[in-house]
Amino acid sequence: xxxxxxxxxxxxxxxxxxxxxxxxxxxxxxxxxxxxxxxxxxxxxxxxxxxxxxxxxxxxxxxxxxxxxxxxxxxxxxxxxxxxxxxxxxxxxxxxxxxxxxxxxxxxxxxxxxxxxxxxxxxxxxxxxxxxxxxxxxxxxxxxxxxxxxxxxxxxxxxxxxxxxxxxxxxxxxxxxxxxxxxxxxxxxxxxxxxxxxxxxxxxxxxxxxxxxxxxxxxxxxxxxxxxxxxxxxxxxxxxxxxxxxxxxxxxxxxxxxxxxxxxxxxxxxxxxxxxxxxxxxxxxxxxxxxxxxxxxxxxxxxxxxxxxxxxxxxxxxxxxxxxxxxxxxxxxxxxxxxxxxxxxxxxxxxxxxxxxxxxxxxxxxxxxxxxxxxxxxxxxxxxxxxxxxxxxxxxxxxxxxxxxxxxxxxxxxxxx
Amino acid sequence: xxxxxxxxxxxxxxxxxxxxxxxxxxxxxxxxxxxxxxxxxxxxxxxxxxxxxxxxxxxxxxxxxxxxxxxxxxxxxxxxxxx
Ligand SMILES: Cc1cc2nc3c(=O)[nH]c(=O)nc-3n(C[C@H](O)[C@H](O)[C@H](O)COP(=O)(O)OP(=O)(O)OC[C@H]3O[C@@H](n4cnc5c(N)ncnc54)[C@H](O)[C@@H]3O)c2cc1C
Ligand SMILES: [Zn+2]
Numbered sequence: 001x002x003x004x005x006x007x008x009x010x011x012x013x014x015x016x017x018x019x020x021x022x023x024x025x026x027x028x029x030x031x032x033x034x035x036x037x038x039x040x041x042x043x044x045x046x047x048x049x050x051x052x053x054x055x056x057x058x059x060x061x062x063x064x065x066x067x068x069x070x071x072x073x074x075x076x077x078x079x080x081x082x083x084x085x086x087x088x089x090x091x092x093x094x095x096x097x098x099x100x101x102x103x104x105x106x107x108x109x110x111x112x113x114x115x116x117x118x119x120x121x122x123x124x125x126x127x128x129x130x131x132x133x134x135x136x137x138x139x140x141x142x143x144x145x146x147x148x149x150x151x152x153x154x155x156x157x158x159x160x161x162x163x164x165x166x167x168x169x170x171x172x173x174x175x176x177x178x179x180x181x182x183x184x185x186x187x188x189x190x191x192x193x194x195x196x197x198x199x200x201x202x203x204x205x206x207x208x209x210x211x212x213x214x215x216x217x218x219x220x221x222x223x224x225x226x227x228x229x230x231x232x233x234x235x236x237x238x239x240x241x242x243x244x245x246x247x248x249x250x251x252x253x254x255x256x257x258x259x260x261x262x263x264x265x266x267x268x269x270x271x272x273x274x275x276x277x278x279x280x281x282x283x284x285x286x287x288x289x290x291x292x293x294x295x296x297x298x299x300x301x302x303x304x305x306x307x308x309x310x311x312x313x314x315x316x317x318x319x320x321x322x323x324x325x326x327x328x329x330x331x332x333x334x335x336x337x338x339x340x341x342x343x344x345x346x347x348x349x350x351x352x353x354x355x356x357x358x359x360x361x362x363x364x365x366x367x368x369x370x371x372x373x374x375x376x377x378x379x380x381x382x383x384x385x386x387x388x389x390x391x392x393x394x395x396x397x398x399x400x401x402x403x404x405x406x407x408x409x410x411x412x413x414x415x416x417x
Numbered sequence: 418x419x420x421x422x423x424x425x426x427x428x429x430x431x432x433x434x435x436x437x438x439x440x441x442x443x444x445x446x447x448x449x450x451x452x453x454x455x456x457x458x459x460x461x462x463x464x465x466x467x468x469x470x471x472x473x474x475x476x477x478x479x480x481x482x483x484x485x486x487x488x489x490x491x492x493x494x495x496x497x498x499x500x
Contacts, residue, residue: 241459252455254437255484300418300435303461303485308418310431343455399455412454415435 039063045375087393238338281318345417
């Protein structure tokens with residue numbers, strides 16, 4: 001079934017009670033050409049592009065809970081192409097291009113909204129760093145504009161410009177950045193992949209790997225029985241180390257919790273996404289009106305999908321520092337998600353040392369924006385055994401070889417990235 | 418989360434700085450440095466880890482904490498703990 005104006009009108013006549021299911025809730029077959037572990041945005045996107053771009057449709061996505069129940073359904077939905085390093089920016093720009101055509105591609109409204117991202121700067125040094133980053137973005141076609149204080153004032157007059165400690169000098173504006181509807185991204189990819197023949201299998205936890213005599217992976221053990229596969233792709237975000245350990249991998253990753261917050265619905269007040277440059281705080285407003293905001297990860301290893309009070313306080317202090325009006329809004333909910341922090345803050349899309357086992361992970365707190373390109377590049381790797389040109393820096397051996405991609409320049413300390 | 422500092426008693430986690438897994442030991446052999454610096458077990462379960470009581474006694478502490486529940490099962494001063 002395709003979504004169209006005609007379909008919409010037709011279904012309106014019967015009160016929208018007869019829309020069909022969007023995708024098949026499949027049961028596992030004995031074997032597949034490719035099995036993807038993890039039904040988040042990345043796993044589903046990879047399955048979709050395997051089918052659509054590479055013609056490989058004998059594919060299953062195995063999800064231990066329900067699709068989109070992990071970080072894909074917990075993130076603050078910001079999409080952007082504003083990285084500084086050559087290993088990163090071509091990839092994120094490719095992702096942004098895919099976002100820009102995603103609704104037509106999937107025939108699904110994923111609510112991509114390029115409402116702009118404004119990174120504020122509060123000192124001369126920070127301005128210079130943003131000029132440099134903006135130039136890198138312009139060179140890769142992402143576009144960037146440096147705003148002075150007056151221009152920021154026109155966009156967001158409610159900000160605390162004259163704060164004694166962190167006066168706002170201006171901002172770096174990335175107009176093509178914005179937000180997308182996270183759940184719709186999951187459902188859109190699931191629907192499109194399912195329509196091409198991909199099996200999406202929920203409540204199916206991978207508990208181990210099938211190996212042949214040479215040690216190569218030949219499938220997975222799951223809570224719903226063994227499933228054979230020519231190739232297995234791991235795309236389990238915060239659980240990358242746990243699943244990797246089942247194949248004997250030890251990875252440059254720590255699992256941390258990132259919290260997010262949403263207020264009661266308000267009339268439109270925040271234009272686009274705004275980030276505080278002197279603390280860590282970022283905010284946008286959802287289409288329902290809630291202010292969606294967050295800040296730092298909690299900073300200790302954890303698999304509990306909840307955080308602690310110090311970061312709640314820190315995030316709220318950041319908010320009060322940059323936009324005191326936020327103090328009038330009531331927080332409705334807060335939650336946490338387990339993110340796979342890598343040792344240099346950048347992701348990995350690569351083969352592993354175990355033949356037949358491929359890895360997509362290390363997305364830290366920023367893998368939602370990467371969903372289309374991570375899926376595209378992981379599919380490319382799984383189908384062709386070679387890295388996609390925009391993801392060729394995301395090698396697993398870069399830590400050993402010294403080819404790190406450390407945007408922040410803080411070294412092998414995951415909680416500082 | 419409240420951390421039982423062996424010196425100061427139970428204090429808010431905010432007073433501490435986290436350093437991570439306490440098990441990696443600095444190797445003598447250069448070939449093992451990659452694993453020492455970059456590779457981690459990252460267990461889902463009990464983990465021995467280093468915390469620094471920056472806003473307290475400034476001791477390094479070795480804590481046993483379950484990463485699934487944040488339950489803490491003991492803390493000792495890190496000095497000498499590895500021997
Ligand atoms: C609070 C928060 C805010 C964020 N904000 C942003 C943002 O604004 N912008 C941005 O770009 N990124 C953001 N991120 C990061 C982003 O959400 C993640 O990097 C991205 O979603 C990870 O990819 P995924 O969607 O495939 O992960 P997930 O949705 O986590 O998918 C992984 C799946 O693997 C499954 N799984 C795990 N173990 C197994 C197993 N053994 N067997 C089977 N299945 C298994 C899990 O159940 C899960 O569904 C945020 C993250 C959090 C937590
Ligand atoms: Zn102390």
